[in-house]
Amino acid sequence: MKALIIVYSYHHMNTEKVANAMAEVLEAEAMPPSSVDPIDIPGYDIIGFGSGIYSARFHDEMLDLSDKLVQVDDGKAFLFSTSAIMGKNKVANDHKAMREKLTSKGYSILDEFACKGYNTNSFLKYFGGMNRGRPNVEDLNNAREFALQIIEQIK
């Protein structure tokens, strides 16, 4: 199985921590969208797309990359994110634009993962921020467990 993880993370590198935990399990490389050549993507059996959530969506670099992907027949992908606020509908909405772009390129989204990430955006920096210490050990173990379930799905 050839897996790749593409991740955009800059605020506190929260999503990169999640990406690295998943990459370990999937024996995958984790790289930013700027290092990805869209031509190479169809060579992978599974691709994880991850991002911090900024203004209720994946980072523009991830959305732009998905626009550049080559159309595939039956691609397999999963999504993951970290954000300040969690909630089932909120995560589904935060992932929506990315999910729709990938689906339109011929990818099925096998599953989606999200956890809280430390946030000091805007005025929060004056109050010590939100979710300090997240993702924590438990979040990263959940990310590893999620990656194991992805492997089961593509066996």
Ligand SMILES: Cc1cc2nc3c(=O)[nH]c(=O)nc-3n(C[C@H](O)[C@H](O)[C@H](O)COP(=O)(O)O)c2cc1C
């Ligand atoms: C510019 C900016 C915008 C953000 N917008 C949202 C948002 O709309 N919803 C949310 O839940 N969190 C939001 N956050 C919090 C981040 O999603 C959270 O801190 C995330 O873990 C950052 O990931 P990173 O460290 O991988 O970049 C925002 C953070 C920044 C810096």
